[in-house]
Amino acid sequence: MFQFFANIFGFILNTINNIVNNYGLAIILFTILIKLIMLPLSIKQQKTMKKNVKLQEKMKVLQFKYKNDPEKLNKEMMDLYKQEKMNPFSGCLSAIIQFILLISIFYMVRFPLTYMQNIDKNQINTYIEQMKQDNISVSEAYSEIDIVRELNYLKEKFPDDNELNKINLNMNFFGLDLSKIPQQNLSDWTVYIIPVLYIISTFISMKITTNMQSKTKSEKEVIDVTEEEKQKEQRNEMEEAMAQSNKMMSWMMPIMSISISLVAPLGLALYWLVNNIVMIAERLVLNKFIKD
Numbered sequence: 001m002f003q004f005f006a007n008i009f010g011f012i013l014n015t016i017n018n019i020v021n022n023y024g025l026a027i028i029l030f031t032i033l034i035k036l037i038m039l040p041l042s043i044k045q046q047k048t049m050k051k052n053v054k055l056q057e058k059m060k061v062l063q064f065k066y067k068n069d070p071e072k073l074n075k076e077m078m079d080l081y082k083q084e085k086m087n088p089f090s091g092c093l094s095a096i097i098q099f100i101l102l103i104s105i106f107y108m109v110r111f112p113l114t115y116m117q118n119i120d121k122n123q124i125n126t127y128i129e130q131m132k133q134d135n136i137s138v139s140e141a142y143s144e145i146d147i148v149r150e151l152n153y154l155k156e157k158f159p160d161d162n163e164l165n166k167i168n169l170n171m172n173f174f175g176l177d178l179s180k181i182p183q184q185n186l187s188d189w190t191v192y193i194i195p196v197l198y199i200i201s202t203f204i205s206m207k208i209t210t211n212m213q214s215k216t217k218s219e220k221e222v223i224d225v226t227e228e229e230k231q232k233e234q235r236n237e238m239e240e241a242m243a244q245s246n247k248m249m250s251w252m253m254p255i256m257s258i259s260i261s262l263v264a265p266l267g268l269a270l271y272w273l274v275n276n277i278v279m280i281a282e283r284l285v286l287n288k289f290i291k292d
Helices: 002-020 023-037 039-065 070-083 090-110 121-133 143-157 189-263 266-289
Strands: none
Touching: 002 023, 002 090, 023 039, 023 266, 039 070, 039 090, 039 266, 090 266, 121 143, 189 266
């Protein structure tokens, strides 16, 4: 399944790359295009987030009221979802799509000759054998990245070689080599620029999301403060447990992405960085237009 989507994404990215003739710029435009395609889902997700914060208040009341009757609690919660016209599994769809994107684009960046350039596997193996015969290091995990790096070097030496010019992947982006992998180039400080910017943008994105949820929640509490005050003390423990669970879930994807960005080519980290920047702008804009 991931290979199927990697082929589609590779075709789109390669088409853009052939137009702009720069891998980094192509990734930026590709990311923006994917975000535009996903915009309807983002709008729905933002609406759901706002509704869900308010729904949580009603759910806490039910959880306290029926804490000793799980069967009744489940029935009341399902009735509440129906009443509010919300799907309790709506968040799962977004998580599944994000996971598919994560793995598929990782495949595409890891194997650019296969998924972008559609180079025959036998030809790729020939390149690998030639590099090994010339005592050029080829990694098991990122052999195609090593091939691209070597072929770009050879193209500079032999600019008129038609065979070499079939591969069009200029991975130099404002002085940064997007084929480099931080884990393999620890002494090169430039490999940390994009991952560090990505980490910063991740924390900014999480902070904005938390602030939006807190704002919506506080507005609701102003209305229900009298009613909620009576049961607040008894629900503190339950609320804390739910908050910890939500916090853990919100950290899982960023931690996974940050870990992968350190062992994957910089092109992948650039995609995630641009994706975060666009997502931050998207959330701020949508928050202005989407009302409760």
